[in-house]
Amino acid sequence: MRLSSFKLTDPAEAQPFVQVPEPEEFNVPLSGHKALVKKGDRVRQGDRLAEHSNAAKGDAHSPVCGLVTAVTATAVSVKKDEAGQDGQSTQAELIALADLKGPELAAALKKLGFDLEDCGLCACGKAADGLHLVINGLNPEPGILWADGLLSGYAQALNAGVDLLRRLLQPSKVSLVLPEGSDRKLDGDLNVIKVKAVYPNSLDDLVIKAATGKERPEGVCAVSLHTLWRCGMAALSGLPSLHTVMTVQDKNYIVPVGVSLRSLLELAGITAQEGDFVILGGQLRGSAVSNPDQPVAARHFGLFHVLQGKFARAKENPCINCGLCVQYCPSHIMVNIISRHAEFQRYDECKGYSALSCMDCGLCGYYCIARRPLLQYMREATRMIKLNDAEITKA
Amino acid sequence: MSKSNNITLGVSAPPYLHWGKTIPSVMKELCIALLPAAIMAVCNFGPAALKVIGLAILAAVLTEAVCSKMTKSECRLDDFHAVYIGMLVAFMLPADAPWWLPVIGSAVAVGLGKMLFGGLGANPLCPPAVAWAILVFSWPALMDASSVVLNSDLLDPLYRLKYFGAADADANFTLASLLLGQQMGGLGSSQAGALLVGGAFAAVRMNISIETPIGFIVGVLLLGSILNVSNPTEYASGVFHLFAGSTLFGAFFLATEFGGSPSRPLARLLYGMIAGAMTIVIRVFGIHSDGVPFAILLANLIMPFLDMIRPKPFGAKS
Numbered sequence: 144m145r146l147s148s149f150k151l152t153d154p155a156e157a158q159p160f161v162q163v164p165e166p167e168e169f170n171v172p173l174s175g176h177k178a179l180v181k182k183g184d185r186v187r188q189g190d191r192l193a194e195h196s197n198a199a200k201g202d203a204h205s206p207v208c209g210l211v212t213a214v215t216a217t218a219v220s221v222k223k224d225e226a227g228q229d230g231q232s233t234q235a236e237l238i239a240l241a242d243l244k245g246p247e248l249a250a251a252l253k254k255l256g257f258d259l260e261d262c263g264l265c266a267c268g269k270a271a272d273g274l275h276l277v278i279n280g281l282n283p284e285p286g287i288l289w290a291d292g293l294l295s296g297y298a299q300a301l302n303a304g305v306d307l308l309r310r311l312l313q314p315s316k317v318s319l320v321l322p323e324g325s326d327r328k329l330d331g332d333l334n335v336i337k338v339k340a341v342y343p344n345s346l347d348d349l350v351i352k353a354a355t356g357k358e359r360p361e362g363v364c365a366v367s368l369h370t371l372w373r374c375g376m377a378a379l380s381g382l383p384s385l386h387t388v389m390t391v392q393d394k395n396y397i398v399p400v401g402v403s404l405r406s407l408l409e410l411a412g413i414t415a416q417e418g419d420f421v422i423l424g425g426q427l428r429g430s431a432v433s434n435p436d437q438p439v440a441a442r443h444f445g446l447f448h449v450l451q452g453k454f455a456r457a458k459e460n461p462c463i464n465c466g467l468c469v470q471y472c473p474s475h476i477m478v479n480i481i482s483r484h485a486e487f488q489r490y491d492e493c494k495g496y497s498a499l500s501c502m503d504c505g506l507c508g509y510y511c512i513a514r515r516p517l518l519q520y521m522r523e524a525t526r527m528i529k530l531n532d533a534e535i536t537k538a
Numbered sequence: 539m540s541k542s543n544n545i546t547l548g549v550s551a552p553p554y555l556h557w558g559k560t561i562p563s564v565m566k567e568l569c570i571a572l573l574p575a576a577i578m579a580v581c582n583f584g585p586a587a588l589k590v591i592g593l594a595i596l597a598a599v600l601t602e603a604v605c606s607k608m609t610k611s612e613c614r615l616d617d618f619h620a621v622y623i624g625m626l627v628a629f630m631l632p633a634d635a636p637w638w639l640p641v642i643g644s645a646v647a648v649g650l651g652k653m654l655f656g657g658l659g660a661n662p663l664c665p666p667a668v669a670w671a672i673l674v675f676s677w678p679a680l681m682d683a684s685s686v687v688l689n690s691d692l693l694d695p696l697y698r699l700k701y702f703g704a705a706d707a708d709a710n711f712t713l714a715s716l717l718l719g720q721q722m723g724g725l726g727s728s729q730a731g732a733l734l735v736g737g738a739f740a741a742v743r744m745n746i747s748i749e750t751p752i753g754f755i756v757g758v759l760l761l762g763s764i765l766n767v768s769n770p771t772e773y774a775s776g777v778f779h780l781f782a783g784s785t786l787f788g789a790f791f792l793a794t795e796f797g798g799s800p801s802r803p804l805a806r807l808l809y810g811m812i813a814g815a816m817t818i819v820i821r822v823f824g825i826h827s828d829g830v831p832f833a834i835l836l837a838n839l840i841m842p843f844l845d846m847i848r849p850k851p852f853g854a855k856s
Contacts, residue, residue: 285555348852359853420548431549451548454556463561463659466747466801474852479801497851505553512559513659516551 149342151282152322156291160388160395163410169206169401170218170438176203178219184211185224189235189382191254192219199268201256201441204383206399208233218438221401237381244310245270252311255377256384256441262374263312263364275363276314277354278305278329278371280321281338281345284425287445288390293368294327297375301368302330304375308366318354342427343473343504369444384441391446398439405435407446418451427505428518457508457516459486468507468517474500478507482517485524490531493524501525561658564745565618571736571745572625572791575729578719583633583687587725590640591628597644598624605653619658623647626666626791629726630784630831631673632683639680643669661797663838667831674826683722694722695782696827704766704774707782716781723828727784737790746794749806754789755780756807757814765822779818788817788830798838805844813837 176193180186186205193203209224243251249259249268259268263276282290293301305317309331319333322340338344338353347365352358373384389398391411398407404423408415415421421432426447468478476497484492498521507517579587602620606613627643650672651665652658674681684694695716699707711721717731727733741748762776779785793799793813800809813833820829 415545415547417545418548420550420554422552422554426555427553429552429554431547431552431554433547433549435545435547447554449554454554454558455560457551461657461659463796464801465659465796466799469801470747470803475849476851477801477848497854500851500853502852508551508553509555509557512561512564514556514560518553519551 149285151285151287151340151342151345152291152325153288155393156288156395158292158394160289160292160296160397161410163396163398163402163407165207165223165399166402166406168212168220168222169399170220170403170436171203171205171401172218172438172440173203173216174440175200178214180211180214180219182211182214185209185231186211186221187231187233187235189385191383192221195253198250198253199259199264199266200253201258201384202254204235204256204385204400206385206401235382239381240307240378245313248307248311252374252377254383257370257374257377258442261366261370261442263308263366270312271362271364273315273362274312275355275360276308276312276317277351277363277365278317278319278333279345279347279350279365279367280319280325280327281340281350283345283367283369283444284427284429285342286390286426286447288393289388289395289444290322290368291325291327292395293372293388294321294325294329297372298327298329300372300375300379302375303378304371304373305329305331305333307374307378308371312364320350320354343502343506346473346502346504348502349473373441387439387441387443389439389444389446392448398443400439400441402439403436404432404439404446407439408435408448411446413448415448416451420449420451420453422447422449427509428503455514457511457514457519460513460515462515463513465512467510467512471506471510473504473506474502476500478517478521481524482507482515482520485520485527488527490524490527494528498524499528559744561617561619565622567743567745568622568740568791569618569625571740572622572629572726574732574736575629575719575726575787576625578729578732579629579633579725582692582719582729583690583725587633589637590631590633590635590725591625593637594628594631594640594644595621595624597641598627598648601645601648602653605649609653611657614657617658619652620648623652623665625726627669629787629791630666630670630724632681632686633725634687634689635680639673639677643673646672655797659796661795662841664792664795664798664831664834666795667792667834667838670831671835683724687722690722692720692722694827695778696821697722699774699778699782700821700827704770704772704778707774707778711778711782713777713781716778721782724784724787727787727830730781730786733786733790737786740790746790747799747803747806749803750794750799750810751789753807753810753812754785754793754814754817755810757811758785758789758817759814760811761815761818765818773822776818779821783821783828784830785814785817788813788834792831792834793837798834798841800841800844800847802845802848805847808847809837809841809844812840 176195178193188208190205205221207223209221212222213220320336323337422429423432481493481496481498501521505518598620624644627647647665647669651668652661655661695711719729721728740746759776762779765773766775816833
């Protein structure tokens with residue numbers, strides 16, 4: 144597919160969000176969770192199905208009132224039941240977040256299914272003192288369309304989300320980064336910054352640079368509108384994070400967690416043929432889905448269908464030194480050299496060429512005329528450098 | 539790949555968008571960009587030019603096939619780079635060159651210039667320029683178009699300039715005649731107007747970087763004009779140097795070769811300017827009347843230093 148530009152705004156953004164109907168059976172995805180229910184249990188909407196042993200990783204909840212029909216390592220299946228049986232409530236007890244702050248709020252958010260790192264806390268679940276919170280109000284990638292719709296149609300939820308994050312992180316300053324020409328607002332004392340709505344300006348690193356003028360400063364965190372909306376919905380409803388916003392091809396949907404990707408594709412009128420690609424996330428940084436029966440998780444934000452043959456397959460071709468990846472790299476690093484070192488597991492050399500400056504934008508792979516899997520090499524290099532560094536500090 | 543309800547979805551590494559340009563598509567378009575000059579070469583020098591081009595392409599393709607076989611590496615002839623090199627080598631030869639000259643030229647360009655270093659992109663020097671340099675030193679008389687092409691009244695503008703002075707060169711050549719290739723020289727490299735059209739096509743389609751030819755042209759015009767202003771009777775104008783000989787051929791097609799040119803726009807601009815200025819230096823102060831390939835080889839050698847001109851990596855501490 145050829146893009147004439149990497150615009151992050153689109154006229155199609157004006158379409159209202161479509162509510163995805165609830166299916167009869169949900170598969171709530173687990174990743175490293177320990178199940179709290181067993182087959183045959185009755186659960187209410189919002190009941191915890193599984194907990195994560197890591198205090199910074201969110202637990203999993205039932206999207207409906209019903210019966211647990213299966214528990215596997217990767218999902219808990221819940222079948223919707225007739226509501227109001229035995230005079231029981233169909234909904235879990237609501238959790239009021241309004242009075243909580245700091246660590247108590249963090250613990251409550253974890254129990255409501257939020258990964259704390261997404262909410263601006265460090266991996267250990269702590270907030271830096273005097274933090275500068277930057278709200279990334281741009282669509283994360285070209286093709287994703289929900290940012291403007293959230294700001295215009297869900298301002299109440301977003302405001303509740305900002306309020307919640309203020310209590311969670313106790314920031315000294317809150318900035319909102321919006322696309323140029325947008326007149327959307329959020330309540331409160333926000334420092335609004337406008338940036339050109341062109342990819343890669345939506346990457347957290349560049350959004351933080353736009354807000355602070357510094358590259359990778361300490362004590363600054365970026366939170367996406369997507370997370371902010373989910374936080375806000377939890378704050379307003381008192382229920383866990385049971386929905387997500389997704390752009391499916393060219394429309395926005397409010398999707399219950401646990402719906403299968405297959406049903407989403409059907410709803411959007413997409414029929415994938417043999418060999419086609421189904422991409423979860425953005426088309427530049429997402430991942431190809433091998434099994435369309437995979438369920439939607441709360442962190443998912445986009446689903447795309449890419450026809451077979453739209454692009455030449457990437458494979459381990461040799462680099463031809465054309466320099467396009469270097470020219471378009473927003474991190475100003477020599478992707479051509481780093482990728483060649485990464486190819487042969489020479490990660491110390493990768494580090495020497497500043498591989499850690501990579502922002503994971505995927506533009507190198509987009510432009511590579513040799514069709515090398517450059518983003519993959521960069522991800523491998525940065526991951527291995529971090530692992531090796533962690534080993535060294537431990538020793 | 540996994541099967542689910544009889545559909546196997548494709549999986550591969552991200553990104554799942556690509557701008558559509560691949561090595562074969564770029565090389566094919568570069569060959570197309572050379573076609574106007576090839577047609578003009580046939581108009582100006584007759585069908586003999588076609589024979590040279592054909593032999594050069596054939597030899598380049600065969601050499602690459604043999605080299606791949608000998609090194610037991612994957613044969614990448616389908617990327618069309620060998621065809622492109624063959625055309626470039628032929629363009630620098632006289633139209634009436636003996637049959638074995640383009641064959642040896644292409645074999646040297648592909649074998650010594652490219653495959654010896656590991657194939658496309660690994661070559662430190664521009665392969666066709668390497669071939670030209672070796673041919674010029676080995677068979678200087680056969681590489682001199684004026685003494686090989688006998689059935690033509692065309693004059694070599696740079697030869698006239700070197701031995702008869704700027705006034706004589708100006709009197710014999712108009713801008714229009716230079717653009718139409720009414721000059722003796724390499725069969726394709728002297729088709730200034732056609733090369734300008736082809737080069738513009740290649741640059742607009744983003745098959746070559748635009749900074750390198752711009753830098754090259756600026757370098758030629760700048761140094762040429764400075765010398766011209768200092769002594770107009772002895773030195774020709776920068777514009778004359780731009781359209782005479784193989785300047786535009788070098789700027790658009792030789793200097794932009796992947797392996798030998800830097801990666802960043804500013805470095806490319808400087809690289810082009812160095813090559814352009816060297817062209818003038820060689821033409822004015824050297825023994826060769828046209829020095830474009832030499833200038834490019836020298837600029838290729840400076841390339842690693844130019845690649846050191848780079849901005850600080852994002853978020854780096856120092």
